[in-house]
Amino acid sequence: MSLLQVENLSIAFGGVKAVDGVSFNVEAGEVFTIVGPNGAGKSTIFNLISRLYEPSGGRILLDGQDITRLPAHKIAPLGIARTFQNIELFDHSTVLQNLLMGRHVRRKTLWVEDLLFLPRVRRAEREHRRHVEEVIDFLDLAAYRDKLIAGLPYGVRKVVEIARALSSGPRLILLDEPASGLSVEETKDMAWWIEDMQKDLGLTILMVEHDMSLVSRVSDRVLAVAEGKPLALGTSAEVQADPRVIEAYLGAEETA
Amino acid sequence: MRVQFKSSYDDDINLFQDNRHRIQYGILILLAIAAPFVLPEYFVGELTQIAIWSLAGLGLMLLVGHTGQVSLGHAAFMAIGAFANIALMARGWPFIPALIASAVITGVAGAVLARPLLRMTGIYLAIATLALSVIIEDIAIIAEPVTGGVSGVLAPIIELFGYEIDRYGTPTAFYYLCLGVLLLVTLMYANLLRSPSGRAFLAVRDSEVSARALGVNVANTKTLAFTLSCAITGLAGALYAHMVQVVNYESFLILISITLLLQVVIGGLGAMHGAFLGAIVVVLLPQVIATLRDLVNAHTPIALGNYPGMDMAAFALIILVMVIYEPRGLYGVWLKVRTWFQLFPLYRKGMFRRSRTYLKTERMR
Numbered sequence: 001m002s003l004l005q006v007e008n009l010s011i012a013f014g015g016v017k018a019v020d021g022v023s024f025n026v027e028a029g030e031v032f033t034i035v036g037p038n039g040a041g042k043s044t045i046f047n048l049i050s051r052l053y054e055p056s057g058g059r060i061l062l063d064g065q066d067i068t069r070l071p072a073h074k075i076a077p078l079g080i081a082r083t084f085q086n087i088e089l090f091d092h093s094t095v096l097q098n099l100l101m102g103r104h105v106r107r108k109t110l111w112v113e114d115l116l117f118l119p120r121v122r123r124a125e126r127e128h129r130r131h132v133e134e135v136i137d138f139l140d141l142a143a144y145r146d147k148l149i150a151g152l153p154y155g156v157r158k159v160v161e162i163a164r165a166l167s168s169g170p171r172l173i174l175l176d177e178p179a180s181g182l183s184v185e186e187t188k189d190m191a192w193w194i195e196d197m198q199k200d201l202g203l204t205i206l207m208v209e210h211d212m213s214l215v216s217r218v219s220d221r222v223l224a225v226a227e228g229k230p231l232a233l234g235t236s237a238e239v240q241a242d243p244r245v246i247e248a249y250l251g252a253e254e255t256a
Numbered sequence: 257m258r259v260q261f262k263s264s265y266d267d268d269i270n271l272f273q274d275n276r277h278r279i280q281y282g283i284l285i286l287l288a289i290a291a292p293f294v295l296p297e298y299f300v301g302e303l304t305q306i307a308i309w310s311l312a313g314l315g316l317m318l319l320v321g322h323t324g325q326v327s328l329g330h331a332a333f334m335a336i337g338a339f340a341n342i343a344l345m346a347r348g349w350p351f352i353p354a355l356i357a358s359a360v361i362t363g364v365a366g367a368v369l370a371r372p373l374l375r376m377t378g379i380y381l382a383i384a385t386l387a388l389s390v391i392i393e394d395i396a397i398i399a400e401p402v403t404g405g406v407s408g409v410l411a412p413i414i415e416l417f418g419y420e421i422d423r424y425g426t427p428t429a430f431y432y433l434c435l436g437v438l439l440l441v442t443l444m445y446a447n448l449l450r451s452p453s454g455r456a457f458l459a460v461r462d463s464e465v466s467a468r469a470l471g472v473n474v475a476n477t478k479t480l481a482f483t484l485s486c487a488i489t490g491l492a493g494a495l496y497a498h499m500v501q502v503v504n505y506e507s508f509l510i511l512i513s514i515t516l517l518l519q520v521v522i523g524g525l526g527a528m529h530g531a532f533l534g535a536i537v538v539v540l541l542p543q544v545i546a547t548l549r550d551l552v553n554a555h556t557p558i559a560l561g562n563y564p565g566m567d568m569a570a571f572a573l574i575i576l577v578m579v580i581y582e583p584r585g586l587y588g589v590w591l592k593v594r595t596w597f598q599l600f601p602l603y604r605k606g607m608f609r610r611s612r613t614y615l616k617t618e619r620m621r
Contacts (some may be wrong), residue, residue, distance in 0.1 A: 050469050052465065052468065052469070072468040072469065073468050073471050073472055073473045074471075075471070076470055076471030077471050081469075082469050084465070084466065084469075088463045088465055088466035088469075090458060090462035090463060090466075091462055092458070092461075092462060093458060093462070096268070097455065097458070101456075101459050101467075101470060102470055104452060104456060104470050104471050104472055105471040109452060111453040111480055114448055114451035114453040114454070115444045115447055115448055115453075116447065117447035117450070117451065121451050122266075122269060124452075125265075125451065126265050126269070128452075129265040129268070129269075130265070164470070168470065168471070
């Protein structure tokens with residue numbers, strides 16, 4: 001069974017059908033990328049999966065479990081973590097605190113225990129810190145550990161957001177345009193990390209991305225969408241060669 | 257510049273960074289304990305006031321500074337704490353259980369109100385909480401069995417471990433009582449901030465969308481913050497009642513709510529220190545203004561200082577200047593001064609300039 005099954009997913013904002021009958025399956029362990037022109041509904045699909053939007057039709061299944069009607073905060077505990085296109089970090093906290101916030105789904109203590117800071121809380125905190133340090137090592141963030149987010153360069157923030165998602169110990173990670181706004185070099189680093197997440201951590205990755213060099217390098221399968229509808233599904237090369245995809249990006253060639 | 261060498265995770269978990277830090281706060285607490293032996297009685301009263309307003313400020317700071325929800329109605333929760341404490345003591349409860357119970361009652365009242373209130377955000381939340389301040393005046397008159405109606409109620413003398421504590425009879429003992437409660441609450445507050453619950457508050461403040469994506473139940477977290485905030489403010493209200501001795505419907509006017517909010521803003525939002533610094537300003541500023549008034553009267557031909565509303569105008573002016581030039585409050589000023597000395601002579605002017613925040617997706621609902 002596929003890890004994530006999206007069946008006939010739809011959402012309309014007023015009269016605009018932002019996502020219209022999109023279906024796809026993400027197999028465990030693969031990198032699955034959604035591409036498409038601006039406004040195609042890629043990020044909307046992400047927001048539907050993380051339940052920030054209410055779908056008007058269709059189903060989302062994780063490991064066979066229907067998550068279409070779960071509230072948004074019940075999604076992370078199931079092992080789905082995500083990043084945001086515009087970076088949604090906690091700006092007034094340090095990198096370390098941000099990553100510890102990523103451990104929220106693994107919290108074991110009640111607020112009363114926290115208030116008294118019982119020995120149990122300290123033990124749990126050390127445990128959280130150990131996991132966070134693994135992520136810091138993995139993404140090479142040690143130099144920024146105690147820096148405030150507000151003072152970090154854009155490229156580092158992108159990595160911190162991925163680190164925060166990894167801190168929760170997910171099975172499936174949703175990356176919303178991980179390379180947008182990054183330099184060529186930073187994009188190459190990002191490609192390494194995506195490959196490492198797939199191969200070393202065994203994660204399943206669902207990604208939205210515009211940078212086709214990154215997409216072709218890391219993706220196992222690619223889905224092209226335009227105007228909320230699926231266009232083509234296949235390997236990166238297949239999708240890029242598909243005439244409907246070319247038409248969606250460049251417009252139809254004039255036929256005499 | 258001093259660099260801290262960390263050798264275990266506990267260095268980041270402990271309340272104090274290192275021994276130096278520990279000694280600094282130890283000295284501060286010792287000074288607070290020694291103060292009544294050194295200072296004249298008048299100042300002990302002022303210190304007691306600072307302790308009580310710090311406590312109330314901590315309550316509001318938890319909500320405004322650390323969870324990002326505005327409240328213009330916290331005087332109402334001070335009132336609930338005050339009336340609950342006096343009503344329980346009048347029915348024969350000893351002081352300590354009555355104090356704890358008044359915090360619990362205020363917390364429960366806060367929890368009940370939180371659900372409908374916290375569906376609103378920003379300016380709407382401010383207006384809704386402002387309404388609380390208005391309503392509490394009427395409730396204080398109507399609920400006569402508890403609040404004594406228009407004439408109000410008299411705070412009974414506190415009996416504690418065989419001692420009688422009374423604000424006028426034994427001001428020092430009352431000061432220690434307030435200081436003790438303040439220290440206890442401060443410790444619990446600090447505990448909260450270094451644990452998952454406190455981090456959830458900060459997450460809700462900085463980005464609700466990603467808090468939800470990380471599995472934080474935003475509604476529950478806000479409710480918990482509101483509850484704890486009200487409980488702390490209720491404690492402050494109970495102590496305030498014992499300080500002013502008589503409380504009635506006029507004791508907790510809207511002005512108190514506004515002063516409290518200004519206190520945390522002047523002190524510095526998002527830092528516990530801010531509540532304390534703000535309390536010092538709120539308590540001592542009227543005294544400074546009164547002193548200045550005599551000075552102004554002596555040097556102006558028309559006794560400018562005697563015009564009504566001059567104190568409030570001066571107070572307002574200070575706040576305006578503060579908000580425009582130092583939005584991070586007094587604690588922000590302190591951080592700058594400290595950094596200036598630590599880095600001397602390398603401090604640069606732009607070091608604390610807030611970097612521009614990138615586009616946010618808060619509209620997602």
